[in-house]
Amino acid sequence: MDLDTIRTFVAVADAGRFQEAAAGLAVTQQAVSKRVAALERDLGVRLFTRTPRGAELTIDGQAFLPHARELLRVEERAVASVRPGRRPLRVDVIASRGAASGLMRAFHRAHPAVDLDVVWLFDIGTAVAALRSGEIDASFRAVAAPGRPLPEDIESVRVLDEPLQLLTGPGHALAGARSVTVAQLAGHRIWMPGIVPGTEWAAYYDDLVAEFGLTIEATGPNFGSDALLDTVADTPALATFMGELTRLVWPADHGLRRIPVTDPTPVYPHSLLWHRDNPHPALTTLRAHLAATTPGHDAPGTWVPGWVRPD
Template sequence: MELDLGAVRAFVAVTDHRRFGEAADELGISQQAVSKRIAKLESDLGAVLLHRGPAGAEPTEDGAALLVPARALLGAADQAADAVRSRRRALRVDVLGTRLAATELVRDFHEATGADVEIITSDGLRSAGPALLRGAVDAAFVRVLGPVDPALAHTPVCLDPLHVLVGARHPLAGRRQVRMAELASATAWMPGNTPGTEWTAWFADLAAEFAVTITNRGPDFGFDHLLDEVARSADVLTFAGEGVRVPWHPEIVRIPVAPPVPVYAHSLLWRRAHRHPLLPALIAHLRAGYRPPTRARVWLPPAEQHLFADP
């Protein structure tokens, strides 16, 4: 004998609501259809599963014995259906922000392949790792610092060169490039640098290496507010990666840093056992576009020295 899943689902719904009408509303079928499914299940099992009375439907001893395995059966069936449906949904990719270089990499992948992707924003490695492990996202762009969970794999995919943003009245505003040594006495305002994050750790290494002062004073009211404040000042500056889409501002000047330019290393992180059909294509696309850096051209923090192409 094979149990009818529709009948089992009707039985569980009735035991949950105690009313056939409410169970019918949950299932999106008529009350008569619920009654027919329950009758079929009782016939198939040769047992009365529900007592029907003025107070509602209550499971019999046989019904109570069926309830736990019935829930497990429905859970397994739903999981099986989700396993197929998840292969047809969009590839969910976690990024730190939609203005950053990682989002442009996903867009390039979409335009090159036509792949259906969905962008999810989070707060970096500390939330992306757990999201990957529970299957909420399929891949994440993060800065990897040290070992990760053995269930996760990662690969470097992008090196984002550092740019300096200053107001039009800043002494550096007319420069085409600036060397990090020239910023030794400067203070960079980075209100979005949250303690404990991988990007704040990168800027801490930058400050230590080049004697730059970096502050996150005051509330973070967003990127537009930051640009307004920098534009009004003749001495405050901030940093942004080359891949960051900075909104146009009439009083903001963007200056590349001269080699060896500090670069922020983005990696793609994914769960080894989770294989969305589009995930291998995304990994291959990103690996094909990545070029290991050379020491003469870029600066990397100590934790990422292994990324250099030269020994």
């Protein structure tokens, strides 16, 4: 059943005249007559009786009218569900406890009227595909890893450089330090089982190792952050890297230490990605919020891989 014919039927019923309905719909009276006739053929009943006073609904027309109005309301709701600004802004933050999740929580506090959907997509390829299909509106990523340039229709802006910290247990040789230099980390075992080959963070840590001669081990199964914290707390020979803005909680008796890394400070570059043709008005609000509230990037005394985009 064609919705244009339904809309025309309702317009005639409301106006009481074919001519007035045609004017309201910006079509000819002949077009209105054809649409009503087509609808009557589809339904197998007469919907109007023509009288000197105009068009009057038949008994069947009166029965059909409330259902026709509901069909048009359903159409309106369906269109509104995908219309930019009428649906939630969908943003990928990779993980719930990372810096990007914190940035979105701050955005939500600053703009509580913006309806949000937050999702977690693991791989940058999956995130880019979701941006291009319209499944999500934005994604936080480190771009662009070597050999994996962004498609031309994907825009990005670097929003935050997150300093790395060394996380140790109480028995680690560096546990008492107020800060450590990158050079002091040479020879220490840094365990990071969450590094997955082919990800942007794997590319980041590969360059960190190559630049400063560090030892990063990704061996063993990744049982999640709780198991990582338990192991580091109990193993004096192991430490791990953690972003300064990563929010993790552990038992007090773990005695874990978060130690700033300096000279230089390795920072993880977070960028916001979006499709250049995305019209969602809240996306502009998010970008403006990040530009106004994040501290920027490339501060003196920091390090990022050479492949990281400068803007």
